[in-house]
Amino acid sequence: MDTQTEHPLAIAEAWAEAGRQVAIATVIETWGSAPRPVGSHLVIDDQGDFAGSVSGGCVEGAVISEAAEVIATGTPRMLEFGVADAVAWQVGLSCGGRIRVFLERLG
Amino acid sequence: MDRATLSALNAARRARMAAVLVSDLDSGAARVVTEDAVADDPLAEALRAAFASGKAGVVATAGQRVFLNPHLPPARLVIIGAVHISQALAPMARQAGLDVTIIDPRTAFATPARFGAERLIADWPEDALQDAPLDRWTALAALTHDPKIDDAPLVAALRAGCFYVGALGSRKTHAARLDRLHAAGLTGAETGRICAPIGLDIGAASPAEIAVATLAQLIAHLRRRAP
Numbered sequence: 001m002d003t004q005t006e007h008p009l010a011i012a013e014a015w016a017e018a019g020r021q022v023a024i025a026t027v028i029e030t031w032g033s034a035p036r037p038v039g040s041h042l043v044i045d046d047q048g049d050f051a052g053s054v055s056g057g058c059v060e061g062a063v064i065s066e067a068a069e070v071i072a073t074g075t076p077r078m079l080e081f082g083v084a085d086a087v088a089w090q091v092g093l094s095c096g097g098r099i100r101v102f103l104e105r106l107g
Numbered sequence: 108m109d110r111a112t113l114s115a116l117n118a119a120r121r122a123r124m125a126a127v128l129v130s131d132l133d134s135g136a137a138r139v140v141t142e143d144a145v146a147d148d149p150l151a152e153a154l155r156a157a158f159a160s161g162k163a164g165v166v167a168t169a170g171q172r173v174f175l176n177p178h179l180p181p182a183r184l185v186i187i188g189a190v191h192i193s194q195a196l197a198p199m200a201r202q203a204g205l206d207v208t209i210i211d212p213r214t215a216f217a218t219p220a221r222f223g224a225e226r227l228i229a230d231w232p233e234d235a236l237q238d239a240p241l242d243r244w245t246a247l248a249a250l251t252h253d254p255k256i257d258d259a260p261l262v263a264a265l266r267a268g269c270f271y272v273g274a275l276g277s278r279k280t281h282a283a284r285l286d287r288l289h290a291a292g293l294t295g296a297e298t299g300r301i302c303a304p305i306g307l308d309i310g311a312a313s314p315a316e317i318a319v320a321t322l323a324q325l326i327a328h329l330r331r332r333a334p
Binding site: 007009010012013016024026027028029037038039076078102104105106107 | 108109110113114116117120130132134135162163164165174176177
């Protein structure tokens with residue numbers, strides 16, 4: 001089934017099999033109007049390719065740039081984005097929601 | 108998460124097996140729990156809730172923050188009978204997010220002209236279901252009224268534990284159906300799971316209204332796990 005092969009976690013596995021380094025971002029908690037539910041995934045490889053989403057476009061750029069460091073160090077990170085946060089405003093999560101994203105390297 | 112854990116999770120997803128990914132948010136360590144392994148797990152209670160609701164969330168346990176992410180198979184609907192009600196039910200169910208298949212061996216009924224882009228199999232249900240067996244995450248609606256076509260998939264749906272089993276037909280038709288199914292060896296507890304006459308009692312009259320009543324009943328079973 002197409003939706004199966006297109007699931008971000010299936011893509012992450014295929015990337016890893018192809019020898020690419022992969023980071024997995026997961027929405028852990030949301031407050032207010034968050035566009036993607038808890039449990040949603042964005043997967044990023046060491047070239048900056050990505051699939052899936054954690055916010056429907058608002059904060060993907062920031063997560064992708066953090067992913068390079070997580071891939072390099074192997075240390076997972078908890079990222080938080082919300083309107084109270086100046087960085088979040090910069091990356092455009094102006095829809096009034098707040099999300100916490102767990103970012104880890106696929107080991 | 109390591110690659111072996113990711114592979115195990117993806118394998119469960121491909122096999123339409125429910126699984127929960129349990130991640131330690133401090134270390135990043137992760138493991139996959141399938142439903143048969145819940146009872147022996149230290150997080151059994153939280154895992155049961157995750158399997159039941161399908162909702163992901165953080166659980167605090169013994170000073171650890173653990174994230175439970177359930178992966179439940181996407182719900183499917185198998186419609187037996189390429190009839191008028193099916194022409195309304197299939198697109199409605201698809202809009203509600205179900206993966207829909209229509210099966211009818213009568214080639215005069217099962218035509219793309221009547222069903223457009225819907226997935227349609229012009230074959231006997233026994234044969235058609237061999238490629239995509241029924242399971243707990245599948246609903247079955249038997250809509251032909253014809254025992255030769257409806258009975259076998261109804262038995263298969265009850266045996267597979269389909270989350271919803273509905274059958275079209277009046278009370279009299281259903282009583283005759285129950286007699287046949289009991290003669291075939293099904294118990295009253297098993298056949299008691301059949302919703303018949305099909306659909307919520309909203310006075311539905313037209314095929315589209317019966318489709319609405321059926322879809323609403325199906326969704327109640329999906330979301331509430333009604334018996």
